[in-house]
Amino acid sequence: MRRGLISWSREEVPPSVLNSRVARLQGEMRAADLGAALVYTSFARPSAVAWLTHFVPYWNEALLVIFPTGAPVLLAAFSKRVLEWIRSVSHLGEVRSAPDLGRAAAAFLKERPPEPSRIGVLELDALPWTVAEPIVRGRFGELVDATGLFASIRQPADDAEIRLARRAAKIAAQALGAIPVGVQRASEVLSALEASARLDGAEEVLPLIAPDLRAGATLRRFEGDAPLGERYGVELSVAYKATWVRVARCFSNNGLPQSWRGAAEWFAQTAARLNETNFSLEPLPPGAPPPGKLTAWTLEACLGSSPLSVAASSGAPARSVLPAGSLASLSLQLSLDDGPWLGGEPLVVGSGSRPSRRLI
Amino acid sequence: MSEISGNARAERRTRLVAAMAVEEIDVLVVAGNPWRSDYLRFALDVTPIEGHAFAFLEREGPGRIIVEHPAEAARLRSEQPLLQVSWSPSPIAETETAIRALGGRRIALAPLAAVPHRLAIGPLGSSVIPTTALLDRLMLRKSSSEIDAFRRAAALADEGYAVFREAARVGRPEYALVADVEAFFRSRGCPENFQILGSGGREVRGMHPPTERRLVAGDLVTTELTPCVDGYYAQICRTLVLGGPSEAQERAFAVYNQALEAGIAAVRPGATAGEVARAQNEVFRRHGLGEYVTAEYTRVRGHGLGLYVDGRPAVLEEVDLVLEPGMTLIVHPNTYHPEVGYFVHGDSVLVTPEGCEVLTRTRRRLFSVPL
Numbered sequence: 001m002r003r004g005l006i007s008w009s010r011e012e013v014p015p016s017v018l019n020s021r022v023a024r025l026q027g028e029m030r031a032a033d034l035g036a037a038l039v040y041t042s043f044a045r046p047s048a049v050a051w052l053t054h055f056v057p058y059w060n061e062a063l064l065v066i067f068p069t070g071a072p073v074l075l076a077a078f079s080k081r082v083l084e085w086i087r088s089v090s091h092l093g094e095v096r097s098a099p100d101l102g103r104a105a106a107a108f109l110k111e112r113p114p115e116p117s118r119i120g121v122l123e124l125d126a127l128p129w130t131v132a133e134p135i136v137r138g139r140f141g142e143l144v145d146a147t148g149l150f151a152s153i154r155q156p157a158d159d160a161e162i163r164l165a166r167r168a169a170k171i172a173a174q175a176l177g178a179i180p181v182g183v184q185r186a187s188e189v190l191s192a193l194e195a196s197a198r199l200d201g202a203e204e205v206l207p208l209i210a211p212d213l214r215a216g217a218t219l220r221r222f223e224g225d226a227p228l229g230e231r232y233g234v235e236l237s238v239a240y241k242a243t244w245v246r247v248a249r250c251f252s253n254n255g256l257p258q259s260w261r262g263a264a265e266w267f268a269q270t271a272a273r274l275n276e277t278n279f280s281l282e283p284l285p286p287g288a289p290p291p292g293k294l295t296a297w298t299l300e301a302c303l304g305s306s307p308l309s310v311a312a313s314s315g316a317p318a319r320s321v322l323p324a325g326s327l328a329s330l331s332l333q334l335s336l337d338d339g340p341w342l343g344g345e346p347l348v349v350g351s352g353s354r355p356s357r358r359l360i
Numbered sequence: 361m362s363e364i365s366g367n368a369r370a371e372r373r374t375r376l377v378a379a380m381a382v383e384e385i386d387v388l389v390v391a392g393n394p395w396r397s398d399y400l401r402f403a404l405d406v407t408p409i410e411g412h413a414f415a416f417l418e419r420e421g422p423g424r425i426i427v428e429h430p431a432e433a434a435r436l437r438s439e440q441p442l443l444q445v446s447w448s449p450s451p452i453a454e455t456e457t458a459i460r461a462l463g464g465r466r467i468a469l470a471p472l473a474a475v476p477h478r479l480a481i482g483p484l485g486s487s488v489i490p491t492t493a494l495l496d497r498l499m500l501r502k503s504s505s506e507i508d509a510f511r512r513a514a515a516l517a518d519e520g521y522a523v524f525r526e527a528a529r530v531g532r533p534e535y536a537l538v539a540d541v542e543a544f545f546r547s548r549g550c551p552e553n554f555q556i557l558g559s560g561g562r563e564v565r566g567m568h569p570p571t572e573r574r575l576v577a578g579d580l581v582t583t584e585l586t587p588c589v590d591g592y593y594a595q596i597c598r599t600l601v602l603g604g605p606s607e608a609q610e611r612a613f614a615v616y617n618q619a620l621e622a623g624i625a626a627v628r629p630g631a632t633a634g635e636v637a638r639a640q641n642e643v644f645r646r647h648g649l650g651e652y653v654t655a656e657y658t659r660v661r662g663h664g665l666g667l668y669v670d671g672r673p674a675v676l677e678e679v680d681l682v683l684e685p686g687m688t689l690i691v692h693p694n695t696y697h698p699e700v701g702y703f704v705h706g707d708s709v710l711v712t713p714e715g716c717e718v719l720t721r722t723r724r725r726l727f728s729v730p731l
Binding site: 058059080129188220222306331 | 429570590
């Protein structure tokens with residue numbers, strides 16, 4: 001559950017930015033002949049509603065209803081007492097307490113029937129049945145999937161979002177820098193990361209550790225503890241004001257191996273080469289072979305309700321178009337002569353003529 | 361994985377397979393996500409941290425899971441090498457295809473809280489409610505290994521509250537208190553915690569995630585801490601005051617303490633969750649505070665704990681679920697008090713054959729932090 005800082009700074013994300021995002025969606029809705037759009041949010045899938053309204057549920061769920069004109073309405077499965085807090089951290093026209101979210105949504109659509117009657121639902125397939133069933137049974141009009149419509153306006157990132165990502169990246173980098181030298185156990189690393197990132201204002205922190213790179217590079221979630229090898233890897237995903245980045249680094253208790261310097265340089269060159277016309281690492285970019293074998297990679301971006309979705313990855317065709325200016329996170333693993341290496345950073349995807357911008 | 365965690369996995373599996381046999385279910389499909397990971401944890405001992413996940417459990421064999429992210433797939437393979445793990449950027453469609461491939465076998469889908477629209481409108485839609493009820497029954501009464509994890513979570517909650525008390529100092533922002541607690545929990549191998557808090561005076565109507573508000577002398581600082589050990593959550597609720605408590609704050613504490621004691625005294629096999637709520641609410645009514653135990657000011661008077669942080673039963677007067685040995689819950693008469701603001705006070709308990717055992721041990725008092 002979210003337990004970091006959740007707050008809305010009008011300086012960091014002015015209401016005009018949020019209004020502009022909603023207006024873009026409403027423009028696409030009108031073009032698609034939609035009388036309403038429904039966007040679900042929960043602790044697990046907060047990103048679309050957060051991008052439109054700055055609201056992030058620390059637990060529970062809510063449904064955002066957007067009509068072709070006017071401000072969004074949030075139906076929130078929270079008690080009435082929480083509505084004041086919701087209003088304080090988000091930019092909404094109306095907030096209603098809706099403990100039985102599906103029924104409340106159906107009642108609301110009956111009260112304010114969409115015109116035209118077609119309703120677009122972001123990620124319709126994934127809408128929880130507890131929410132979807134009363135709406136389906138209400139027969140308000142055709143329910144259509146609005147996933148593609150939403151994705152078409154979601155990227156590129158605006159300046160406000162890139163500033164938040166830069167701050168998230170800084171929080172992550174500082175937290176990784178706060179890991180004490182010579183630590184012996186995973187719990188020491190995790191504790192240092194949490195303390196640093198949350199004191200820096202992180203909204204959420206997801207740390208994973210590959211505890212012994214000589215034994216493997218799989219990043220693990222820890223329940224309990226484990227000893228660290230001489231070399232270990234850390235991936236830290238950080239949210240700041242609902243903007244997520246992923247950063248991965250390798251650590252050695254015996255000084256920085258020379259091979260890692262080469263790997264980091266190759267990562268930087270490769271990240272810079274990604275652009276809107278070629279955001280895949282397969283085939284490998286010409287002219288700069290990796291120092292070892294590229295064993296796995298992902299390029300992720302926020303395209304819907306998930307904080308980061310796979311846009312392209314090793315062994316699979318690219319799934320999504322990322323226009324220049326998209327906010328993304330590149331993660332990769334190399335198999336070097338002296339063992340595996342992990343790297344990961346957020347970046348802003350470049351154009352054909354402009355390299356990608358790294359945010360750290 | 362610890363030995364105890366392994367025992368819990370085996371115990372859950374045995375109970376689930378037996379229930380599947382009784383219901384003649386060949387394949388159980390369990391949906392989950394980072395918010396509702398409890399049923400997945402119960403069925404297959406996995407905890408998703410990103411994206412959707414769909415598990416396929418047969419009465420024999422290690423099971424199968426479809427997840428949404430390649431890193432999640434790699435992680436789960438390393439956690440459970442026998443588990444068949446695959447990933448797909450479209451896990452719901454992939455699950456639908458996998459269900460179709462099972463042919464004429466008897467398949468059931470759950471839980472209601474996580475089943476997505478696309479699967480619910482398919483042929484398994486009618487199985488969701490009865491299968492969710494089956495799982496709920498199994499998850500309500502904990503096995504000995506589950507209770508052991510719950511005990512350890514309760515002990516960690518006590519330690520976490522001691523850290524919280526140390527962290528609560530005038531001038532610190534609310535989010536710094538959570539940072540200290542999280543750093544402590546991580547140092548003890550705890551991966552997850554649900555925590556909300558509140559600070560201030562009469563104007564405070566509830567708790568929320570931490571804000572940038574800085575603590576000031578005289579604040580009541582409330583929190584509920586809910587660390588997770590081997591998947592099981594236990595909770596503690598306490599209130600402290602920065603500086604010496606006022607008479608009104610002391611009077612308020614006495615009411616909440618009476619209510620908590622009354623609620624705990626009502627926890628025993630055969631009692632209903634409603635009776636536990638009523639016992640607490642009657643204390644408020646006797647003190648002329650009946651208005652403040654309504655939905656206008658409070659949500660529940662406690663709730664189940666286990667693999668989900670806010671499980672069944674909801675402790676409300678109208679809930680007639682009968683308590684049985686092995687159930688675990690928090691009793692908390694948390695609500696607004698008109699003289700001092702929002703106030704919390706609660707302990708995690710285990711229903712025993714004789715009554716109940718209180719597992720959180722932090723003293724029940726209005727803690728005062730010296731200025």
